[in-house]
Amino acid sequence: MTSSAALILTDDDGGHRHGEYKVPGGKLVVVDLDIHQGAFTNVSLSGDFFLEPDHALLDINRGLTALPETSTAAQIAAAVAAALPTDAVLFGFSAEAVAVAVRRALSRATSWSDHHWNVIAPVVLSTHVNVALDEVLTEEVGAGRRNPTLRFWDWEEPSVVIGRFQSVRNEINPDGVARHGITVVRRISGGGAMFMEAGNCITYSLYLPQSLVDGVGIADSYAFLDAWVMAALEKLGIKAFYVPLNDIATELGKIGGAAQKRLANGGMLHHVTMSYDIDADKMVDVLRIGKEKISDKGIRSAKKRVDPLGRQTGLARTEIIEAMMDVFSGLYGATPSELTEAELAAARERVAAKFGTDEWLNRVP
Template sequence: MHYVLMPSLDIRRNLATEQYLLNQYSLEEPLILFYIQKPCVIVGRNQNVRAEVDLSYAKEHGITITRRLSGGGAVYDDLGNLSFSFVVNADHEAFGDFKLFTKPIIEALHAMGAVDAQVSGRNDLMIDGKKFSGNAMYIKNKKMYSHGTLMLDVNLEEVSRVLTVSEKKLAGKGTKSVRGRVTNLKPYLKEEYQTITTEEFRNQLLLHLFDAASMDEIASKEYQLTAADEEAIDQLVAEIYGNEDWVFGEEPRFTIKREAKFTGGLLEANISVEKGRISSIMIFGDYFGQKETKEIAALLVGCRYERSALEKALKGISIEDYFNHVSKAEFIQLLVD
């Protein structure tokens, strides 16, 4: 087995590296990847971002949002989380057998003092009845990865805050996350590990996995990315993980109903969104206007369902001509905030 310690703290680059190695790495031996990232939310392949994430809160607090290739639910990561990924030949492993891949992780955690850590349900790792790890899998061209999170010392308040949907009436298809009780691992580790950093935790897991006494002993097992590798990974970040067409354009179709009371009256918007763009919009209310509301609706159909795109579509338009005593900022906030 070889390993990769990703230096990047950007989830988009880390997921791109994982995908690149899945596609390009010659799997004569299994590969294990470890990565750590700044605050971010990773939604599953089949999820609706807006049904999982408080987008306003994420933007305000600089929390990166991206989508992964694998299924499953949304997770929040920060610098207190360690992510791992086993990359293997699919011919020799059973897709969906999470116990197989998490077994060495569980054994390492037991050795570090978390003796009650165990696989629970379909794809979670639990301790004391609380979840500290979610896992998912992806398979392509007879190769696959099984990746997961390990919440060592994550900001739990942020987990519940950013993975809470703001008050919207949203309905549609898509995998929903199960928001069970979560916990950090650190309180369950031996006393000697109570001040451990995420990087030190990662190294300890590696030593257990390789049955080694020091990092120097396994240095030859570290896989080094080349300049050509890095260039290809940059391209994946640009085309996929950092691309809003991937993050939002892959959402299942959904409808959302928004309403608000303004000085000029009540406005209600029924919006259908498909592949991240408005496919239809109907506006109702007891407002007064000089022009037909359907003109505004026509401008917005086909527009990406996010604030900057709506602002661009309505540039130069006097909203008060359509909704008396309603500003453009108020109207856009009605639609997307």
């Protein structure tokens, strides 16, 4: 049911708080509460979700009442779960979703609209500099020196970008790399290797404060941060969906994959590479894609795992990128931005000291 009920214990002395969270692919969760002597009171949960039995709504309100305002997202979710009757059915939301709404009410979690977003259009840079910029710009956003930003990559040299924890020896075929003149670079995020030729894929990076995903589980954060991409693809006639943990696919096959990295200063990187016109024969000549990697995909060949956007849309790569930027800007009020000379200089310094070194590339031999 969708009615709202409040449990009133005391007069409010801390101001009314209101938080909202739209569950990716789910329903809207709204929390209203007051703070009295450092604890929650007058708690009221509402939204367009479904919940049975009806009295479970009051149970959730009771479970949240008197919790300390310093409660973490995990503690709030645990309190909700403990308050629910054993026969409760939640549809379109979860205990974790309630926790996100509560944290937003406390201004400890933020929403997209709480930030001024920037968009950086593609600029041709070396793959090493692109990878280094991901670290530099994530730090800048975490430190509050740059607005949260969406940046699209561009590059010229054929490259493979491997994940932070991947083994060079196990992922790369040295003969194929030499044969095709491939540049191999290690990034700061985990995940799998990306085969990237100029014009054959679309890569973007989101630099954001971790407050945007406060209370959102790591698995759910991928779909949450790429909801705008799904909207852009749908506008282009493509119905895309997430395949847990981090693959983006359509009914015709995989079109991309995402990776993330959280920094100690509160900045977060979320980046995605989507295939546009990939050379599958060259890809499998350069990468060692073992049977175990594709054993759970229900397919026989790695070539069949990727179905490029170029074939699915019939549009130029630049048109797809423009559509993505337009949708992102329309949804979040983002404004254009450019890389600063200081940011580019810092990235080049990181290449010399870290990303371009054998020590970093072979940190996992």
